[in-house]
Amino acid sequence: MIHQSFIQLSDIFKKYLQNDTSTPYYDNIQKSIHQAEVLNPWFIRPFVHTMLSHISHLISKESIENYIADFKTASHPKNILVVAAGNIPMVSFHDVMTVLLSGHTLILKPSSKDTILMKMILQLLQDIRPNLKNKIFIVENTISTKNIDAVIATGTNNTALYFHQYFAQYPRIVRNNRxxxxxxxxxxxxxxxxxxxxxxxxxxxxxxxxxxxxxxxxxxxxxxxxxxxxxxxxxxxxxxxxxxxxxxxxxxxxxxxxxxxxxxxxxxxxxxxxxxxxxxxxxxxxxxxxxxxxxxxxxxxxxxxxxKNYTPFGMSQFPNISDFSDGINTKNFLMEI
Incomplete structure (x- = not known):
């Protein structure tokens, strides 16, 4: 099952962060992190490592199995467009993960600020599970409304208004500045x-x-x-x-x-x-x-x-796997479309 691919991805990231140079993909991950920082100087290596560590915990065996326990995969898969933000490294990972776990097809429009790391993750998943190549597509240029059935988009307050208008005919989640x-x-x-x-x-x-x-x-x-x-x-x-x-x-x-x-x-x-x-x-x-x-x-x-009585100090950037952005449950959204 596809969640096993994410568990394997978690192990790859954990070994990489332990500086296990013998682990598969070590050099590829190193290269991607370097290229990402060159492309976007805000993505410094320590912060990218922090996000990789967080992702590896999100998709650990216990975490991801709890997440999918009530997740009904799509009997009639649809094409889900994810328009990603790029303010911090791999910020769209949760949306990408949830779409793939749902059984739908992912059409990712990565942020120009975060193309390399997201492509690295998708390539690793396809290497782990080759049949995912038919479930993952990347939009490099202009977003088309052809061949999509639903949208998950994240952007600024201004782009959110545009997304609502541009994708008005589709079921959608649109997030703005918070x-x-x-x-x-x-x-x-x-x-x-x-x-x-x-x-x-x-x-x-x-x-x-x-x-x-x-x-x-x-x-x-x-x-x-x-x-x-x-x-x-x-x-x-x-x-x-x-x-x-x-x-x-x-x-x-x-x-x-x-x-x-x-x-x-x-x-x-x-x-x-x-x-x-x-x-x-x-x-x-x-x-x-x-x-x-x-x-x-x-x-x-x-x-x-x-x-006190809210998110503990030091944990705001480490939400658990069921802590959905803007409080909008993407699992339910994908099961209901």
Missing amino acids: TSIAIIDETTTDEDLKKLADDILLYFGMGCRNVSKIFIPKNFDIQRIFKSIYNYRFVMQHHKYMNNYDYYRSIYLLNKENFLENNFLIVKESEQLHAPVANLFYQTYTDINEPLKYIQNHQNEIQTIVG
């Missing part, structure tokens, strides 16, 4: 904040599950945030990231806006939800109902909430 927040309270420890650093800065903060805004108690010492992210100082060596840092720092200085900084992250008080790269917005509160009201007012823009 971001994540964290709620810090008096019980939040320094160890929690150190884990929060991953939520903020993993993948340079460019994912919808990255925390771009925090809520802090009125008397909270913001310097604790700067201490907690010290391990991410290596981003100072990344010119694209630092270009963003320098740009926004200059804008805030010109506009005489108040902000705090530590040479690689700007922390700024703001009611806005979406912070730019190299920025973290915060709001203070005296009553826990204040962040809860904010969440209610922005529920369609928030992907994940980090904090």
Whole structure:
């Protein structure tokens, strides 16, 4: 069965990450990661390795068998177009996996920012299970509405409007811009904040599950945030990231806006939800109902909430296999079309 192919893929990634050079495909994976970083400098090797590790856990035997336990494969397979995002490495993997597990045919339009790694994964799956070659197709250029039966598309707010219009006649899931927040309270420890650093800065903060805004108690010492992210100082060596840092720092200085900084992250008080790269917005509160009201007012823009009684600190970018983006169950969607 096809899920066995994903379990084998998990083993390949695990051995690669253990630096087992004898494992099949080791050189191909190394080469693909290098090429991906050349194509898109945001895809640095440590972050790609982090995503490969996460994927290998998602598709481990126990995880994937639980996932497919109630999954009815298609008796009449259809053509499912997946329009992928490219903000972080292999971000479309879950959609690709779910389409293939459903028994439908995958038509993938990869992001121009993430062609190499997704093609690597699909090639590995076809090498493991050659008959998948008839179930996987890649669209390189303009998307056609011919020969498709349903669509799963991820993009910006602007492209989401376009997708809804362009694919109006098809069953579809369309995702747009989202971001994540964290709620810090008096019980939040320094160890929690150190884990929060991953939520903020993993993948340079460019994912919808990255925390771009925090809520802090009125008397909270913001310097604790700067201490907690010290391990991410290596981003100072990344010119694209630092270009963003320098740009926004200059804008805030010109506009005489108040902000705090530590040479690689700007922390700024703001009611806005979406912070730019190299920025973290915060709001203070005296009553826990204040962040809860904010969440209610922005529920369609928030992907994940980090904090006590929510997603644990440090785990926003490591959802389990049944944690669907935007809360839309792609398994059910694919079973019902």
